[in-house]
Amino acid sequence: MNLFSDLRGTVIAALDQMTAEGLLPEGLDFANVAVEPPRDPLHGDMATNAAMVLAKPAQKKPRDIAEALADKLRADDRITEADVAGPGFLNMRLSPAVWQGVVGTVLTQGRDFGRSDMGQGQKINVEYVSANPTGPLHVGHTRGAVFGDALASLLDYSGHTVTREYYINDGGAQVDVLARSVYLRYLEAHGQEVAFEDGTYPGDYLIPVGEALKDKVGDAYVDQGEEVWLAEVRDYATEAMMELIRADLGLLGVQMDHFYSEKSLYGTGRIEAAIQDLDAKGLIYRGTLEPPKGKKPEDWEPREQTLFKSTAHGDDVDRPIKKSDGSWTYFAPDIAYHYDKISRGFDGLIDVFGADHGGYVKRMKAAVSALSDGKTPLDIKLTQLVKLYKNGAPFKMSKRAGTFVTLRDVVDQVGPDVTRFVMLTRKNDAPLDFDFDKVLEQSRENPVFYVQYANARVHSVLRKARDAGMAPEAGAPSRADLAKLDHAAELAVAKKLAEWPRLVEIAARTHEPHRVAFYLYELAGEFHTLWNRGNDLPELRFLQEGDRDTSLAKIALARAVSVVISAGLGILGVTPVEEMR
């Protein structure tokens, strides 16, 4: 149920009728006719641009079309007023019964109010996190994890069939580095002095891995060359890191459907198959790239390489897929991985990357476009940096100094719910400030608190109602009861509730889950405003002594707010609380 699309249907029907009556020419395209909430509530509840959009093709004055349309719409009993304004806007005011009905609908449908079939069951693959399996997840990964997870939930809620996927980069040189680093910790566990040189990972988190390796193989690898232990240690260490990462994700409540190993692509002919597909399309050739202008690498020498003609699909330069020694570049398995995704029959792909991978977007899109003949859309969402603050001062992270803040650090300090919500209080491509103190503050400044507090207040009302002997959670009340919700402040809350399904669709279409967080903040704001007005106007309080029916109607409104907040928080992966404490 989406009031806005319902009303758009009504407007279109009226336009069809006008066409039948000869007021509009045949064959007009109504696709651009929109029904939206006006920015200024003074303009009414709904506005349509129909007259302005159709004026030109119909060769009529916008105001004339609007007047005729208004006449038709006034016949609808949901519409109490229809006025022409400005250049040809048609403003409509809806009967209170419409808004009261929204409350009933929310309570009947529960958290499914807002769920839509917009996605028509399309299969969407959302790939996110995909951190190298060389250490614990840090704050940057955390943002990607929360964003990707919320986006996946949002798409699911709007009628898509979603697969959550993590690509394990376990095939490149970095896992050899990991293996050597673990080997050093292994030697250390045997009592040897070791030095961590550049190009190794000195983090403490590898100490237990080295010790565990010792427990497993004893001294079998001590004083042995790499040819003896590298492959084994690599597998062992990678698996240990993935366990660590899975545990980190678990702290946040992120549950992947699928972990896809890069290594599994090697030696199976799948990379070759993907490249052959491109080759068959004439997109693979031997050639030499120009050096980048402005920035001249010291050791630049022209070299002939095997290149993918990504420029044929919108990239700026062609990209190498083989190193000069004949082995694959990192790009080749990525192509194969996306080839695999395409062949698994997804209708759409989404990759969530950190902003430092921005330079990778065009070539990946080019690859997917080429491999799918332009049929499988790929959207790549970049998550910007997270800046940490503690006690009002920036918190510098340095991987080298070992002072980087992990996902676990953050979740341990503020909890998964706060972490998740705060990570979504900015759109993905804007940098995010994360202040450890502010996110726990109990004030209007803090959206996490503000939204949770609204929900807690609803439950406070419910508790009191139960104490007073009412059964406040007994389904949707009758229309007659809901008609008691007649105050503008109450209707304002109901109007906000009515926006929820529309907001979900917009957020899902634009792949922007932060819109859900902002909406919840606004809804909470409307609710708190109503609550606060109860201070001055006792008749706006949710519990009306001695008037059970009115109380139940008001409680229904409060419950509806809680339902939508819970649904929204559910998409964000945040647990609604019933008490603040």
Next chain:
RNA sequence: GCACCUGUAGCUCAGCUGGAUAGAGCGCUGCCCUCCGAAGGCAGAGGCCAAAGGUUCGAAUCCUUUCAGGUGCGCCA
């Protein structure tokens, strides 16, 4: 040098497939709050939407150019 992202109130940021007089929080100013629902509330001031062109009934939104900040740019992933 090139590509991508960003530029909106003093600060931090929203702003829908292009819609009307551009919004919120903080800060600021004023008022209210011993208690009955204040981990506050109400009201107000505050804007050349980085700049200039263009597209059109209409632009913060789309296009072009410029400026500023960030990120990235062959044999790392």
